[in-house]
Amino acid sequence: MKRVYVNEKWCLGCHLCEYYCAFANTSEKDMARALMNIKINPRICIEQRNGISFAVSCRHCDEPLCVKGCITGALTVKDGVIMINSDKCVSCFTCILMCPYGAISPSDSGAVQKCELCVKNAGGTPQCVKGCPNGAIVFEER
Amino acid sequence: MRYVIIGNSAGGIGAVEGIRQVDAKGEITVISNEPYHTYSRPLISYMLSGKTDRNKMRYRGDGFYVENNCKTLFSKNAIRICKKEKKVILDDGSEIAYDKLLVATGSSPFVPPMKGLEKVENSFTFMSLDDAEKLEMAITPSSRILIIGAGLIGLKCAEGIQKKVGNIYVIDLAPRILSSILDDEGSGIVRQHIEKSGIQFSLSCSVKSFTKNKALLSNGETIEFDILVLAVGVRPSTVLVKDAGGNVNRGIVTNDLMETSIPDIYAAGDCVESHDITIGENRVLALLPNAYMQGECAGINMAGGKKAFGKAIPMNAIEFFGLSVITAGSYIGKAYTGTQGGKAYKKLFVDNGVLKGYILIGNVEKAGIYTALIREKTPLDTLDFNLIFEKPGLMAFSKADREVKLGGAAG
Numbered sequence: 001m002k003r004v005y006v007n008e009k010w011c012l013g014c015h016l017c018e019y020y021c022a023f024a025n026t027s028e029k030d031m032a033r034a035l036m037n038i039k040i041n042p043r044i045c046i047e048q049r050n051g052i053s054f055a056v057s058c059r060h061c062d063e064p065l066c067v068k069g070c071i072t073g074a075l076t077v078k079d080g081v082i083m084i085n086s087d088k089c090v091s092c093f094t095c096i097l098m099c100p101y102g103a104i105s106p107s108d109s110g111a112v113q114k115c116e117l118c119v120k121n122a123g124g125t126p127q128c129v130k131g132c133p134n135g136a137i138v139f140e141e142r
Numbered sequence: 143m144r145y146v147i148i149g150n151s152a153g154g155i156g157a158v159e160g161i162r163q164v165d166a167k168g169e170i171t172v173i174s175n176e177p178y179h180t181y182s183r184p185l186i187s188y189m190l191s192g193k194t195d196r197n198k199m200r201y202r203g204d205g206f207y208v209e210n211n212c213k214t215l216f217s218k219n220a221i222r223i224c225k226k227e228k229k230v231i232l233d234d235g236s237e238i239a240y241d242k243l244l245v246a247t248g249s250s251p252f253v254p255p256m257k258g259l260e261k262v263e264n265s266f267t268f269m270s271l272d273d274a275e276k277l278e279m280a281i282t283p284s285s286r287i288l289i290i291g292a293g294l295i296g297l298k299c300a301e302g303i304q305k306k307v308g309n310i311y312v313i314d315l316a317p318r319i320l321s322s323i324l325d326d327e328g329s330g331i332v333r334q335h336i337e338k339s340g341i342q343f344s345l346s347c348s349v350k351s352f353t354k355n356k357a358l359l360s361n362g363e364t365i366e367f368d369i370l371v372l373a374v375g376v377r378p379s380t381v382l383v384k385d386a387g388g389n390v391n392r393g394i395v396t397n398d399l400m401e402t403s404i405p406d407i408y409a410a411g412d413c414v415e416s417h418d419i420t421i422g423e424n425r426v427l428a429l430l431p432n433a434y435m436q437g438e439c440a441g442i443n444m445a446g447g448k449k450a451f452g453k454a455i456p457m458n459a460i461e462f463f464g465l466s467v468i469t470a471g472s473y474i475g476k477a478y479t480g481t482q483g484g485k486a487y488k489k490l491f492v493d494n495g496v497l498k499g500y501i502l503i504g505n506v507e508k509a510g511i512y513t514a515l516i517r518e519k520t521p522l523d524t525l526d527f528n529l530i531f532e533k534p535g536l537m538a539f540s541k542a543d544r545e546v547k548l549g550g551a552a553g
Binding site: 066095099100142 | 156182184185188193194198199200201202203430431434435438457458459460461466468470506507508509510511513514529534535536537541544545547548549550
């Protein structure tokens, strides 16, 4: 299955992936308009320190501890992609307790959020990868 | 192959999904003493507070039993296992034959003997959907509620009904609330936060005696109440396996394949003992994630696959009136306390070079990175401990470890 992988040495720390992620998860057509005057809360996040930077998003694990631990059944695996049903989620944060990568976070709307490989909003083409100017994030089979 | 599963919560559902990973055809029968489609027990307090409802709290989709080709026997009590004949006897007299049996019977409320308890008319426990609905029917906007037990169940119940009742009084024998998951300081922070919503506590005390609407406490106080909720604790439901001659301590004893001491009988969930790797001892870890993972393992093994359940640790994610609390592991070894300002509180426990436990209150961001350090017994000298203590993240790991985590095949 194709997943998002990170090539740390190519990451510029430009945070564009975060902006493309945030934009992809709005219903706006224009990026500038979508992100104007808001504090973005993306599902992919850059860790940055002492000249090192890299992006972290859901690894879509084969043995997903978040899904197994979810107390509501809001997290499920569909064709290998771990999806969140915001309607069922009660924000108990058990998934945040379980995820070894720190890739699940509270959303702005009272549920948790995580990368869904842009399945719901961009036909399964991760927009963070598309927007990365230096090939530091790739979407491929490994 | 005939699989029989007693229990329709996380352990039982995990087993259905485990079996179907290996065996698409075998006959699965799920027996439940409740009449309901599988639902998430921890959500009953969220249902009372309106954060979820009867439909959304279904633990699996409406088509679950059909999609997994399961037969269901609801509103039936399994009363006996005949291990020689390999069958389960139900309370209606019927007999269900099995080739592989899973006991996922959960736990039931423990009610200690208390003088005069029989005189209390409006007395409830808080474990099941029926419990929650009965309580909801009984409460009014002027109800005075007395809850015995300031643990997870008692306090989630308090939160669930807080907006719908007059006042809530909680007592506990322990000197602090949430005594099983919090230390003194953390408990004090959460208590102060809960008290702001008007809930009152009397700790280090018990009920000396009840009359119909009054409780005389051991500290001399008298509390008048309309509704009593008993949330002292739970006990693993082990009787079926015990009566069949299986090995039972506090919970049902299994190996790491979730096999009991009786051939072809497996057990999973709140009714079993787990091997807590943080203390190296067996204990009952009544937690939904463990129940699911044990059930899934049991199912895979019942169907002829092989999967061991391991790395069990205590862990809880819970929220009270907007304050998040995540804890895991055991609080042994050297404590590192973080000052994050405001309500945020952080404590990590390190012993023999590995993380044993942690408490996070307020800021729970990326908590799972700590959980993984405990579960994997990651030697802390392989990473930048100061950095990860300050802020959990993958930056604290070596470049090589990061390459595996972010570039390797996902685990």
